[in-house]
Amino acid sequence: METDKPEKLVLNQKSAQLSELIKKLRKGDQMALAKAITFFENDPELIFYLQGELQEILTQSKSHIVGVTGSPGAGKSTLTDAYVSALRREGKKVGIIAVDPSSPFTGGALLGDRIRMKRHFSDDGVFIRSMGSRGNVGGLNDSVFGVIMLYKLYGFDYIIIETVGAGQSEVDIAYVADTVVLVLSPSSGDEIQLMKAGIMEIADVFVINKADIEGAELLKMNLETILNISEVCKPIVMSVATSGKGIDELYNEIEKHRIHLYETGEISQRANRRMKKHAEAILDKRIQSVLRSIDSNDVNAMVNTVLAEICKSPFGG
Ligand SMILES: Nc1nc2c(ncn2[C@@H]2O[C@H](COP(=O)(O)OP(=O)(O)OP(=O)(O)O)[C@@H](O)[C@H]2O)c(=O)[nH]1
Ligand SMILES: [Mg+2]
Numbered sequence: 001m002e003t004d005k006p007e008k009l010v011l012n013q014k015s016a017q018l019s020e021l022i023k024k025l026r027k028g029d030q031m032a033l034a035k036a037i038t039f040f041e042n043d044p045e046l047i048f049y050l051q052g053e054l055q056e057i058l059t060q061s062k063s064h065i066v067g068v069t070g071s072p073g074a075g076k077s078t079l080t081d082a083y084v085s086a087l088r089r090e091g092k093k094v095g096i097i098a099v100d101p102s103s104p105f106t107g108g109a110l111l112g113d114r115i116r117m118k119r120h121f122s123d124d125g126v127f128i129r130s131m132g133s134r135g136n137v138g139g140l141n142d143s144v145f146g147v148i149m150l151y152k153l154y155g156f157d158y159i160i161i162e163t164v165g166a167g168q169s170e171v172d173i174a175y176v177a178d179t180v181v182l183v184l185s186p187s188s189g190d191e192i193q194l195m196k197a198g199i200m201e202i203a204d205v206f207v208i209n210k211a212d213i214e215g216a217e218l219l220k221m222n223l224e225t226i227l228n229i230s231e232v233c234k235p236i237v238m239s240v241a242t243s244g245k246g247i248d249e250l251y252n253e254i255e256k257h258r259i260h261l262y263e264t265g266e267i268s269q270r271a272n273r274r275m276k277k278h279a280e281a282i283l284d285k286r287i288q289s290v291l292r293s294i295d296s297n298d299v300n301a302m303v304n305t306v307l308a309e310i311c312k313s314p315f316g317g
Contacts, residue, residue, distance in 0.1 A: 014039065015049040025154050030127055033154050037129060040146035044282055047146055061152040063095075064258050065159045067177030071188035075209040076162050078241035079183055079250070086251045087158055088125060095156035097147055098130040099163045127156070142285070144176060145278040174202040175277040178270050179257045181250070183207045184223070186215030200230050205253045211238040211246065 024032035131141045151159045182203035235253045239246030261267040
């Protein structure tokens with residue numbers, strides 16, 4: 001009688017456990033959701049055991065993915081907190097992914113502490129998961145895709161992803177979110193943000209937060225000038241996240257954009273773009289693991305072959 005290899009048994013066991021967790025999380029069990037996320041973080045390939053549900057997610061889920069990005073300290077977490085309150089008043093369920101560039105991948109206490117949505121902590125219509133971005137070019141951790149799928153299975157109406165807009169991550173969020181909110185503030189040296197290539201394209205809604213401090217109007221004027229020159233028409237919301245000023249307007253602008261995506265059919269283009277990025281992330285992991293599996297003696301032999309080729313070439317010694 002043929003027996004299964006040990007790896008296959010482990011995988012079967014894992015997929016059985018994952019199926020069980022998925023059954024539970026679909027009934028609203030947040031503990032099961034947290035455990036399922038950890039499963040994915042450890043093994044992104046488990047995604048392939050979601051086949052049946054995957055179809056359903058893709059065809060039926062209307063969870064709207066909002067990316068909130070911007071300079072460090074611009075007020076992203078405070079703004080997200082206020083926006084979540086507005087969504088909760090409408091009875092919407094919200095899943096949050098907070099990406100912190102400095103926290104190691106431990107389920108991320110760091111940002112969890114900072115975001116500390118005190119009011120929402122005991123609210124079962126809200127779930128917060130933070131993740132580190134360390135080791136990932138571009139800031140967003142690859143497992144963001146798996147978490148999104150699990151959030152969709154759970155049935156969140158809105159999925160909010162907060163990323164610090166350092167380096168490339170503003171551009172990355174554009175591959176993941178349906179609506180990108182770019183938070184600028186007069187205290188964050190955001191004149192520089194405005195000059196960055198690509199920023200006009202990725203933002204769907206601009207927020208000038210900290211409208212209560214000096215420089216906010218000037219920042220708005222500069223942004224308007226740049227948008228005019230580029231012949232781009234996008235909304236600018238002025239907000240004071242700490243007092244809740246401007247949050248209703250932000251809510252409305254995101255709704256308008258959401259409706260626009262459905263009316264124009266762009267929503268499926270964005271979903272396809274996200275799936276493609278997901279596939280790329282999985283492929284990248286596979287390539288990395290193949291590279292790691294190459295024996296060092298083989299690598300030495302390959303180096304010697306290349307060395308010999310160089311020596312034979314007209315440029316060689
Ligand atoms: N004056 C003023 N302060 C604000 C406003 N919004 C946020 N802050 C303060 O700005 C600081 C940074 O706010 P956060 O919400 O943590 O900013 P963040 O963009 O999430 O920061 P990182 O995640 O570290 O990049 C906090 O001390 C907030 O209280 C605002 O509208 N006006
Ligand atoms: Mg924050």
